[in-house]
Amino acid sequence: MTETRLRFPPSPTGYLHIGGARTALYNWLYAKKTGGKLILRIEDTDADRSTQESIQGILDGLEWLGIDWDEGPYFQTEFSNDHVAAAARLLDEGKAYKCFCTKEELEAKREIAQANKSTFGYDGTCRDLSAEQVAEKEAAGLPYVIRFKVPAREGSLGYEDKVLGHIKADYNEIEDFVIVRSTGKPLYLLCNVVDDIRDRITHIIRGQDHMTNTIRQVLLYEALDAPLPVFAHMPLTLDLKKAKISKRSHGEIVAVHFYREHGFIPWALSNFLVLLGWSSGDDTEFFSQEELIEAFTLERINKSNSIFNYRKGDAKFFTDPKAIAINEHYLRSMAVEEIAEMTQPFLEAEGLWDDAYAGEKKEWFLHTINLIRDRFHTLTDFGSLGRAYFADDFPVEAKPLKKNILKHEGLKEWLPMLADRYDALDDFNLEEAERVARELAEEVEVKPGVIINGMRTVVTGQLAGPSMFDILITIGRERVVQRLRNVGKLYQA
Ligand code: GLU
Numbered sequence: 001m002t003e004t005r006l007r008f009p010p011s012p013t014g015y016l017h018i019g020g021a022r023t024a025l026y027n028w029l030y031a032k033k034t035g036g037k038l039i040l041r042i043e044d045t046d047a048d049r050s051t052q053e054s055i056q057g058i059l060d061g062l063e064w065l066g067i068d069w070d071e072g073p074y075f076q077t078e079f080s081n082d083h084v085a086a087a088a089r090l091l092d093e094g095k096a097y098k099c100f101c102t103k104e105e106l107e108a109k110r111e112i113a114q115a116n117k118s119t120f121g122y123d124g125t126c127r128d129l130s131a132e133q134v135a136e137k138e139a140a141g142l143p144y145v146i147r148f149k150v151p152a153r154e155g156s157l158g159y160e161d162k163v164l165g166h167i168k169a170d171y172n173e174i175e176d177f178v179i180v181r182s183t184g185k186p187l188y189l190l191c192n193v194v195d196d197i198r199d200r201i202t203h204i205i206r207g208q209d210h211m212t213n214t215i216r217q218v219l220l221y222e223a224l225d226a227p228l229p230v231f232a233h234m235p236l237t238l239d240l241k242k243a244k245i246s247k248r249s250h251g252e253i254v255a256v257h258f259y260r261e262h263g264f265i266p267w268a269l270s271n272f273l274v275l276l277g278w279s280s281g282d283d284t285e286f287f288s289q290e291e292l293i294e295a296f297t298l299e300r301i302n303k304s305n306s307i308f309n310y311r312k313g314d315a316k317f318f319t320d321p322k323a324i325a326i327n328e329h330y331l332r333s334m335a336v337e338e339i340a341e342m343t344q345p346f347l348e349a350e351g352l353w354d355d356a357y358a359g360e361k362k363e364w365f366l367h368t369i370n371l372i373r374d375r376f377h378t379l380t381d382f383g384s385l386g387r388a389y390f391a392d393d394f395p396v397e398a399k400p401l402k403k404n405i406l407k408h409e410g411l412k413e414w415l416p417m418l419a420d421r422y423d424a425l426d427d428f429n430l431e432e433a434e435r436v437a438r439e440l441a442e443e444v445e446v447k448p449g450v451i452i453n454g455m456r457t458v459v460t461g462q463l464a465g466p467s468m469f470d471i472l473i474t475i476g477r478e479r480v481v482q483r484l485r486n487v488g489k490l491y492q493a
Helices: 018-033 052-065 076-092 103-115 131-139 188-198 208-223 247-254 256-261 266-275 289-295 321-333 336-349 362-375 398-406 411-424 430-444 448-460 468-475 477-492
Strands: 005-008 037-042 071-075 096-099 145-148 156-161 165-170 178-180 203-207 230-234
Touching: 005 018, 005 203, 018 037, 018 052, 018 203, 018 230, 018 256, 018 266, 018 289, 037 052, 052 256, 052 266, 071 076, 076 096, 076 145, 076 178, 076 188, 096 131, 145 208, 156 208, 156 230, 165 208, 178 188, 188 208, 203 208, 208 230, 247 256, 256 266, 266 289, 266 321, 321 362, 336 362, 362 468, 398 448, 398 477, 411 430, 411 448, 411 477, 430 448, 430 468, 448 468, 448 477, 468 477
Parallel strands: 005 037, 037 071, 203 230
Antiparallel strands: 096 145, 145 178, 156 165
16 A cells, blocks of 8 residues: 555644644544654745744644644745646646636626626636637737636536545536636645645545635646545534634634643643544544544544534633533643643743742642642633642632631631641641641531631632642641631731
8 A cells, every 4th residue: 555645734824723723633643543644835825925923833833732744844835836837737738728818808707697697607718719829919918827728518527535425516617717827826726736746645634615626626636647635525613603613703712822822731622623523433532642543534524514612702611611621631630740741831921830840849749730630621720720829929719708708707716726726736737637627616616617618718719629628738837827817818808
């Protein structure tokens, strides 16, 4: 069997969006699965819209997601000679022709067609010009485009799509399409095929939005005597209103960097994106990389549109809740060392990072991350909801303040009493901390919950969290004592 060769060819006209990342992932998975190669090609022929910033964003995004490639990045603009040569070859072989029709002429024909309610396709005015006629027009300096000569006017053509089955189109639905502009610049449709032929691409996995291109590109492969690659078209991704998700209408939420900034674990995002258009056939939702490479097949790519469960404005979550659920799963189940490492930039952003967390305080740090990760949704939570573990200036949430502190005036006395007792303990451990707290509750004749909830509020600022005594030991006696003694401040506001 020949080696499988896949490609990811983004146009660098914006950030890497989740649709692009999904395409990259499918190609990457299939290359890995088949022991083939993934080629990264930056399709930068649109000079007006391509930017260096976007190229960098795409490379960073792929790297963050862990999508690596075997060849490239190639840049399409470096191969413009190939594109021009292919157009020249098609002209030479009579498979393309120069078309001198002006914009105005084409526009007028389009209007007539519209009035007759027929769809306008180029009517072939220049298709059969004689060599003399062409020479004459050229000599007169008339501008021209190069059109591909669709080889038949009747009958149909088709290809086998790995996802959608046999795809067919009638020749009469395909006009003689332009392959080179009047400026001499070859069009994307041609460049893309020429590059795929040169790069010996065997499989093309891309969105269904490219299908109108594919049918015309099938003609180009034939005309250039190249074997047809395998095509697999992926479903589109729609939002809850059935609108295609796009940068324009959904903004940053479709950008890969948005997920990075909002504390997603890269593999969690990948896992989510793969399921957006593919399923294993059973209900499995979580896959390790190896499992996914093993399970992934083109045949199981969904035919119908995938739904991105998000509606602007009324969203309770900042993105599809399923994406968050998958992130939570990895946050909880990955090795604590890995999670701890990933929290660093988020703690740094909040001024909470201490280099000792990677050195002499590492054991404490890992223990703390492990303790608090169970209730968190994203990595950003470590720097926000986790603040009380890493700093003394943390906010106290309104709800526990009201319910657990202000309602119980007695805590003003009891918590400082508790602080003194903790301070005096020989050994500040789980059992002792709990025993002393319960004893005090009994003494002052309140339910233990009053003391414990009050303590949780002054120590963490929050209503809920891990087991209170685990928290105390983790935060440490000195800080706990100080926070308990300061309870009075909470009544002052
Ligand atoms: N540059 C194209 C895009 O970003 C690539 C399409 C293709 O896969 O052929 O949409």
